[in-house]
Amino acid sequence: MAVCQTAGRMLPSALRHRLSDSVQRLLPVLTGSDTRSRAQRMALIAFAIRILSAAIAFASQIFLARLMGEFEYGIFIFVWVMTVLFGNLSCLGLPTAVIRFLPEYSTTSELAEIRGLTTTARIFALLSATALAAIGAAGLWLFGTAIESYYFVPLYLGLITLPMIALGDVMDGTARAHSWPVAAMSPTFLVRPLLILAFMVLATVAGLPSAATTAMAAALAATYVTTLGQFAIMVWRLDRHYLPGPMKIELSRWLRVSIPIFLVDGFGFLLTNSDVVIVGLYVKPDDVAIYFAAAKTMALVHFVMFAVRAAAGPRFSAAMAARDRHQLAEIAIESARWSFWPSLAIGCTVVLAGPLLLSLFGPAFPAGAPLMAILLTGILAKAFVGPAETLLTMAGRQKLCVILYVAALGANVALNVTLIPLFGLTGAASATAGAMFVEAAILHVAVRHTFGFTLLALAGARSGHDENEAIKP
Known part of the structure; x- marks a missing residue:
């Protein structure tokens, strides 16, 4: 604080007063404990993560496009968009249901319902995504001749990725429900894109072709590492946040x-x-x-x-x-x-x-x-x-x-x-x-x-x- 005050005295008077006013308006947001301050703080953190995420995503897509060329990059993008799309859909809306019910349960201290909701959502998302992947694999096997050959292997790799995308979505919803924006957004928007880039670089250095199949394999590995890491951290935080006890499962209501x-x-x-x-x-x-x-x-x-x-x-x-x-x-x-x-x-x-x-x-x-x-x-x-x-x-x-x-x-x-x-x-x-x-x-x-x-x-x-x-x- 002393360093900040010394630095402030070195600034021109007009700029110092302007910055002081901005800091005074920002301090209640950063330190307040009321609902409005927490929401504004969450928005600021989410905004910062999205700015950093946009920069990382933009830079990584530029790198991949130049590395792979338009044709292979187009294949990868088409398959990856569908993978993320169906991975999110395979959760059957449970991440948003967690956001909807968990604050309500926390307000009324219904700990058994919280334990049941957080556990059931993970298991349900994994099972539903795995079932969707199995159906997709069967469809590729039956109708593979109607699909362009260059899409075939990347699509299979995308199907293997689905369960981890679904689990990551549930972890995201659980963290949002607790107003933990860093835990919610950084794995999907910061860690996973960086890992895709890192694994792709390692693959090309190892001599693998700069092709869509290699990129999808890198995306698969990055998704598994990111989601499993997020899962371990979230389980640890939830265990610290809530005492162990029985679970109450209201699956039909959810x-x-x-x-x-x-x-x-x-x-x-x-x-x-x-x-x-x-x-x-x-x-x-x-x-x-x-x-x-x-x-x-x-x-x-x-x-x-x-x-x-x-x-x-x-x-x-x-x-x-x-x-x-x-x-x-x-x-x-x-x-x-x-x-x-x-x-x-x-x-x-x-x-x-x-x-x-x-x-x-x-x-x-x-x-x-x-x-x-x-x-x-x-x-x-x-x-x-x-x-x-x-x-x-x-x-x-x-x-x-x-x-x-x-x-x-x-x-x-x-x-x-x-x-x-x-x-x-x-x-x-x-x-x-x-x-x-x-x-x-x-x-x-x-x-x-x-x-x-x-x-x-x-x-x-x-x-x-x-x-x-x-x-x-």
């Missing part, structure tokens, strides 16, 4: 919540990733690589929404438990503002730097620069309504979310299938942006109808009706 969440997340994941999958079905791996590089570069904007959503969920749940409609509206609209304005600033900067950023992937990749501007319009439309889907999910409106996502996914698939054959990658970007506009509009109407207030970045906290059916007992 599944009644998790299955609709599974449908919501499923359609949400499909909505997010269907463009890459459909592009992979229609075009060659080279074009898949270019499209993914453009989309991955725009992912620098997505981390704003991710960070806000990570912090908003527990705050929504607490406001609903307190049946405080005004507080809920304030939190929701504040979250929308924190989603939109940073997304706008970062998005415009990324688009302007697009040709330069894409050239880092290789000489063929700047062709994807126009796609970035198209994708940004859709991202901003989603950011304008903030974490609306999180708000609906925390309020128990999973079935409504399913209907909304079915409509949005239908629009997404229809636009992709129509526009990609006509306009290629431009059609894919336009379809994705159009689907985001549809999704944002539907979510806005749903929140207005369900909660009675307007969830927009420019809305006032008191806008809307006086009643809110979602927080009635």
Whole structure:
């Protein structure tokens, strides 16, 4: 502290006062113990992790693209996106159910239910992911002749990876439910990408080809090491946090919540990733690589929404438990503002730097620069309504979310299938942006109808009706 004070006295007076004001505003967030401070602290940590994660992911994808070339990189991206997609879906919504129920159990000190929930979620996710992998392997064996030969081995490696992705998702949800953002996000967003890169470098140094099969093997090894390490750490922390004792398993209750969440997340994941999958079905791996590089570069904007959503969920749940409609509206609209304005600033900067950023992937990749501007319009439309889907999910409106996502996914698939054959990658970007506009509009109407207030970045906290059916007992 003395060093900081000495350094502060060395700064110009105007700058010192400005920094002092910023530090004074930040200190309550860093040291406060109330719900708001904890949520803001979690958001800051999540934001920092996402910034670092985006940098690591961007650098690693550049390295892999240059190392493998467009064709092999496109194969790897297509398979890895599907692996992560189905790995997340195989959990059947249990990670979000953990986030939904665990704070409730902690508030009422229902330790037996906590033990039962955390244990059952792990086992269930592993078993369901293994079953899905077995079905996928059988499908590859039966219909392998209909698949391009260069996809065959990477797809098998992806299937072997599924159980660990599912287990990692449950560990992520458990850590989020305890407001442990570092334990929740660093394994998936920091450790695993670095290990994929490290294992790929080791493989090529050992003489293995710089091919998609090698990259998928590196991803498989990295996923197993990361998830098992996260599992060991989380078990240790939970054992310290809760005393040993009996477990109470309410699987039917959890599944009644998790299955609709599974449908919501499923359609949400499909909505997010269907463009890459459909592009992979229609075009060659080279074009898949270019499209993914453009989309991955725009992912620098997505981390704003991710960070806000990570912090908003527990705050929504607490406001609903307190049946405080005004507080809920304030939190929701504040979250929308924190989603939109940073997304706008970062998005415009990324688009302007697009040709330069894409050239880092290789000489063929700047062709994807126009796609970035198209994708940004859709991202901003989603950011304008903030974490609306999180708000609906925390309020128990999973079935409504399913209907909304079915409509949005239908629009997404229809636009992709129509526009990609006509306009290629431009059609894919336009379809994705159009689907985001549809999704944002539907979510806005749903929140207005369900909660009675307007969830927009420019809305006032008191806008809307006086009643809110979602927080009635």
